[in-house]
Structures are given as C-alpha cells and as structure tokens.
Amino acid sequence: MRLTVWLASRLLRLLLVLLSVAAVSFGLMMLSPIDPVDAYLGPQMAQVSPEQRTLIAERWGFNAPASVQFQHWLQQLLSGELGWSHIYNQPVSDVINQRFQRSFFLLLSAWLLSLILCVVLGIAAGSKEGSLLDRLISGYAYITASTPTFWLAMLALLLFSVTLGWTPTCCAGPTGVLSQEVTLLTQLHHLLLPTLTLALLGVATITLHTRAKMAAFMRSDTALHAFAQGASRFDIAWRHGLRHASLPAITLAFASLGELFGGSLLVEQVFAYPGLGQATVAAGLRSDVPLLLAIALFTALFVSIGNLIADGLYPRADPRIARDRTNE
Amino acid sequence: MNSQPRLVAAGYAGVFGLLVLLLLSSSLWLGDSPLHMQFEARLMPPSAEHWLGTDALGRELWARTLAGLALSFGVGLSAALLGTLVALSLASLAMLSPILDALVSLLIDTLLSVPHLILLLLIAFALRGGTQAVIIAVALTHWPKPCPLAQSRATQLAKRPLCGDFERVWQTPRIYCLAPLAAPCAASLLGRRTAAVSPRHFA
Numbered sequence: 001m002r003l004t005v006w007l008a009s010r011l012l013r014l015l016l017v018l019l020s021v022a023a024v025s026f027g028l029m030m031l032s033p034i035d036p037v038d039a040y041l042g043p044q045m046a047q048v049s050p051e052q053r054t055l056i057a058e059r060w061g062f063n064a065p066a067s068v069q070f071q072h073w074l075q076q077l078l079s080g081e082l083g084w085s086h087i088y089n090q091p092v093s094d095v096i097n098q099r100f101q102r103s104f105f106l107l108l109s110a111w112l113l114s115l116i117l118c119v120v121l122g123i124a125a126g127s128k129e130g131s132l133l134d135r136l137i138s139g140y141a142y143i144t145a146s147t148p149t150f151w152l153a154m155l156a157l158l159l160f161s162v163t164l165g166w167t168p169t170c171c172a173g174p175t176g177v178l179s180q181e182v183t184l185l186t187q188l189h190h191l192l193l194p195t196l197t198l199a200l201l202g203v204a205t206i207t208l209h210t211r212a213k214m215a216a217f218m219r220s221d222t223a224l225h226a227f228a229q230g231a232s233r234f235d236i237a238w239r240h241g242l243r244h245a246s247l248p249a250i251t252l253a254f255a256s257l258g259e260l261f262g263g264s265l266l267v268e269q270v271f272a273y274p275g276l277g278q279a280t281v282a283a284g285l286r287s288d289v290p291l292l293l294a295i296a297l298f299t300a301l302f303v304s305i306g307n308l309i310a311d312g313l314y315p316r317a318d319p320r321i322a323r324d325r326t327n328e
Numbered sequence: 329m330n331s332q333p334r335l336v337a338a339g340y341a342g343v344f345g346l347l348v349l350l351l352l353s354s355s356l357w358l359g360d361s362p363l364h365m366q367f368e369a370r371l372m373p374p375s376a377e378h379w380l381g382t383d384a385l386g387r388e389l390w391a392r393t394l395a396g397l398a399l400s401f402g403v404g405l406s407a408a409l410l411g412t413l414v415a416l417s418l419a420s421l422a423m424l425s426p427i428l429d430a431l432v433s434l435l436i437d438t439l440l441s442v443p444h445l446i447l448l449l450l451i452a453f454a455l456r457g458g459t460q461a462v463i464i465a466v467a468l469t470h471w472p473k474p475c476p477l478a479q480s481r482a483t484q485l486a487k488r489p490l491c492g493d494f495e496r497v498w499q500t501p502r503i504y505c506l507a508p509l510a511a512p513c514a515a516s517l518l519g520r521r522t523a524a525v526s527p528r529h530f531a
Contacts, residue, residue: 013437020438028454262445284449296450300441307441 010311014304021300022293026073029289030066037062039287040086077297083290087282092294095279100298103264103275106191110198111260115253117199118206123245125207126214127237137207145204149263153197153270160193167193170272194271198263202256209248217244246317254310258303354398361388362395403459407466415471436472444469 037056038045048056061069076083082092125137161169168174168190174182214237217223226236261277268277276295283291315322366386374381380389422432439447447469455461 016434017437017441020434021442024438025442025450028450031454033456034453258440258443261443265443265445280446280449284453287453292450292453296442296446299443299446300438303441303443 010308014308017304018297018300022074022077022297023070025293025296026070027066029293030069034287034289036060036287036289039289042086073293082294085283085288085291087286087288087291088279092290095291096276096294096298099274099276099279102273103268103277106194106198106268106273106275107260107264109191110195110202110264111253111257113195113199114202115206115249118203118253119210119246119249121203122207122210122249123214123237123241126211126245127218127233127241129215129218134211138211141204141207141211144201145208147201149197149201150266150270152201153194153267156193156197157270171274190273194267194273198260198267201263202260205256206249206252209252210245213248214241214245217241243317247314250310250313250317254306254313257306258299261299261302348401351394351398351401354394358391358395361391363387399459403463403466407463407470410463410467411471414467418471439469439472 037053037060040056041048057063061072064072080093082096084090085092085095088095121137121141125134128134157169160167171190174186218236218241222240223236226240231239264275265277265280267273268275269281272278279291280295282288283295364387366382368386369378369382370386371384372378372382372386378388378390380393383389383392418432418435422429442450448465451465451468452461455464
C-alpha cells in the first residue's frame with residue numbers, strides 16, 4: 001500500500017517535471033531568432049515567393065500566439081504525434097526509434113563497464129588508504145576527471161584506428177554495405193572504441209566517491225572489530241564494505257545517466273556513429289525544431305526513469321532507508 | 329617532507345596565480361601573432377623557430393592555442409561566476425517560503441533531468457551562438473548542481489540557534505547565512521573548469 005502511494009507520488013512528480021521540460025524547451029525554441037519557414041525550405045528559400053511563405057506560415061499556425069501553439073503541440077504529443085523531421089525526411093518517432101536502438105547498446109555497455117570498473121577500482125583503492133594502489137587509482141581518477149571527452153576520443157581514434165589500424169575509423173558498419181547485411185561481429189567491432197572511450201571517462205567521480213566511503217568504513221568500529229577477529233582486509237572489504245560503498249555508487253551511476261548521454265553526444269560526433277547523439281547535434285545545427293524538442297523530452301524521460309530506479313534500489317542496499325520510508 | 333604545509337600551499341597558489349596572470353595578459357604580449365600568416369612556413373613541424381609548428385596558413389600553433397585557451401578560460405570563469413550567482417540567489421529565494429521552495433526544486437529537477445549538453449544546445453539555439461551565448465548557456469545549465477547543496481545547507485543553517493533566534497529567515501543578518509554557503513559554491517566553481525571548456529567545441 002505504502003509502496004503504491006510512494007510510486008504514485010513519484011510518477012506524478014515525473015509527469016510534472018516532463019511538463020515543465022516541455023514548457024522550458026518550447027519557450028527556448030520560441031525565443032530563437034530562427035525562422036521555421038526558412039529552416040523548412042532550406043536552399044529552396046530563393047525560389048519561394050512571399051505569398052507562398054505566408055501560406056506556409058498560415059498552414060502551420062505560426063501566426064497564432066505562443067500559448068495556442070504550445071497547446072496544439074502538447075495535444076499532438078499526447079496523441080503520440082511527434083511531428084516531422086525535415087532533415088531526415090521521416091516522422092520524428094521513427095528517427096528517435098532507429099537512432100536510439102543504435103545508441104542504446106553503446107550507452108548500456110559503456111554504463112555497465114564503467115560501473116563495474118568504478119566499484120572494483122573504488123573498493124580496491126579505499127580498502128587500503130594511502131597504499132601504492134590507492135595512489136595509482138586516485139591519480140588515474142583525477143586525470144580522467146579533467147580530460148575532455150572529445151579530446152580523448154580524438155586521441156583514441158588517432159592511435160587505435162589510424163596508426164595501429166585495429167578498429168574502424170567511423171560509422172556503425174563498413175561503407176558500401178547495406179545496414180541489414182552487417183554482421184553482429186562487425187557491429188561490435190565498430191562499437192568497441194566509442195564504448196571504451198565513454199566508459200573510461202565516466203569512471204572518475206564514482207570511483208572517488210566509492211573510495212571515500214570505503215576508506216571511511218575501514219576506519220569504523222565495525223571494521224576494527226572484524227580485524228580483531230582475524231579477518232583479512234579482503235574479507236572485510238568484500239563481506240562488509242561492499243554494501244556500504246555501493247550506496248554512493250548506485251546514486252551516482254543513475255544520476256550520471258544525463259552525463260553519459262552528454263558524453264555520447266560528443267563521442268558519437270567524433271566517431272561519426274549514427275546514434276541519437278549525432279542526430280541531436282544535427283538537429284541543433286540544422287534547426288530541426290520538432291526533432292530537437294522530441295529528443296529533449298525523450299532524454300528527460302530516460303534520465304528521470306533512471307533516478308526513479310535509483311530511488312527504488314536504495315532500500316535494497318541499505319535497510320535503514322526502507323525503515324525510514326515505512327515510518328513516514 | 330611537508331614540514332611547512334602553508335609555505336608549500338603558498339608556493340602552489342603563487343605558481344597557479346602566475347599562470348593565470350600570464351594567460352589573461354596573453355592577448356597583450358601575443359599581439360597579432362595568432363593571426364599572422366607566413367606563407368613561406370606552412371604546415372611546419374615543431375622546431376626551435378616554430379614551437380608547436382604551423383597550420384595550413386602558416387600561423388603559429390602555440391600562439392593560436394594560447395589565444396584559444398585564454399578565451400576558454402574567460403568563458404569558463406565568467407560562466408562559473410554567473411552560475412554561482414544564480415544558484416545562490418535561487419537558494420536564498422527558496423528559504424523565504426515553502427511555495428517558493430517547491431517551485432525552485434521543481435525547476436532544479438527539470439533542469440537536472442535534461443542532459444546538460446542538450447540543454448546547452450537548446451539555449452545556444454535560442455541565443456544563436458557567439459561567446460556571450462556560450463557564457464549564458466554554460467551558466468544557466470550548470471547552476472542546478474550546487475543549488476541543492478546550498479539549499480540543504482541553508483535549511484540546516486536556519487535551524488541553528490544563531491539563525492533560529494530571528495523570527496523570519498530574511499531578518500537574519502545575511503553574513504551568517506551566506507558565508508557558510510560559500511564552501512559548496514567555491515567547490516563547484518573550481519570543478520567546472522573542464523565542463524566549461526568542452527562545450528566550446530560547438531560554438
């Protein structure tokens with residue numbers, strides 16, 4: 001019962017947040033000095049008479065006040081109609097569907113890889129504070145924390161694709177081959193470098209937080225008691241410390257979904273990987289308003305659901321939170 | 329080894345300050361060398377004459393890098409300052425009444441749920457590029473992170489006897505409530521350096 005109430009309140013909140021995301025992004029689009037008719041016409045701008053332009057503007061309802069346009073857009077949105085993307089000449093829902101399928105695997109594997117790496121590195125570093133391993137891992141984390149994503153992606157591309165030739169230089173499949181004919185192995189081969197770049201850079205914050213939590217646990221009375229009973233450092237870290245250290249890791253891993261998405265924007269741009277990130281940049285540069293709005297809403301939904309999952313997972317990791325929540 | 333920690337810290341601060349000063353004044357002593365073209369020395373490898381080599385138009389790469397760095401640094405610094413100002417004022421606004429508090433948290437949730445690069449793109453789209461647009465976009469996208477920190481800090485402070493003695497929060501002498509807020513703000517200000525540099529890629 002309490003769980004249902006909690007879930008219902010969270011879903012209501014999610015709806016409210018999505019509504020304000022829609023309002024904010026729509027407002028920003030309205031502020032933009034770009035003329036949507038120009039953006040639609042593109043290079044054919046010169047062949048269209050002023051009368052035709054007013055006809056287009058009238059047909060699309062650009063003369064109506066902003067609030068009416070917003071209402072109209074929202075109604076369309078609720079009935080599942082996202083609009084037409086003029087740069088891909090496809091319905092926006094199709095573009096997002098195709099692109100997200102490609103990006104999803106990249107995002108998921110990078111996320112899982114960096115999560116595993118972070119927890120392992122953080123625990124290894126935190127369980128013996130000040131050791132050589134700790135200093136090495138912390139140093140690595142500080143270096144990656146201050147490395148821009150696109151720069152590392154460019155370096156990786158230069159080294160592994162151009163100089164060594166181990167990985168392909170671009171795209172989701174070899175050029176001149178239909179996308180249906182690309183084998184799974186080739187796809188994985190093309191994904192390898194973007195995934196690794198994204199994963200290695202996402203490591204820093206989670207590692208440092210896990211390390212700090214673990215180091216604090218190692219100084220606690222619980223750990224001292226376990227040491228007195230003759231448990232080894234590894235035993236204590238593995239049996240007792242893991243649960244303590246996992247809480248910040250869970251929070252940050254789900255909270256960093258937005259960052260991950262931002263990273264994929266840059267990485268997909270550098271590796272010319274045709275995913276959702278590249279579509280976002282293209283939509284921004286070539287003024288495809290419906291696509292840009294839909295992507296903003298979609299990513300907000302994606303990140304919010306991630307936060308919801310993190311909230312649901314806390315009581316599993318820390319029984320004290322479950323107790324507090326039922327007492328409320 | 330670290331017998332004089334303050335001396336070491338002062339040394340680091342001095343070196344850092346000197347670098348910043350050198351960077352900020354670089355436009356003065358670089359003159360026009362980032363734009364100066366030498367067609368007899370195009371695409372040169374790094375050497376004693378051309379420290380980092382030259383580009384396709386024979387312009388010195390080290391001068392161009394330094395000029396770009398100074399611009400990025402200026403953008404990052406002003407964006408961080410502006411963003412901190414927004415975060416601080418909204419956090420103090422949220423202290424005034426529960427309704428404002430709810431509104432500010434809704435705004436924060438909204439901005440945090442959109443990946444900041446996408447929000448950056450939206451704002452840059454609305455303002456149509458340029459250095460000023462980038463500064464505003466970075467400032468507006470990065471304030472929500474320290475704001476919850478400042479907000480929870482402010483609520484803690486309001487409960488303290490020092491602030492609690494006053495009937496309403498806004499009657500409290502500002503200095504007591506705002507000075508401790510400076511810590512999360514300063515931390516986020518320093519942490520934003522790389523965040524401010526990477527979006528320059530788009531502008």
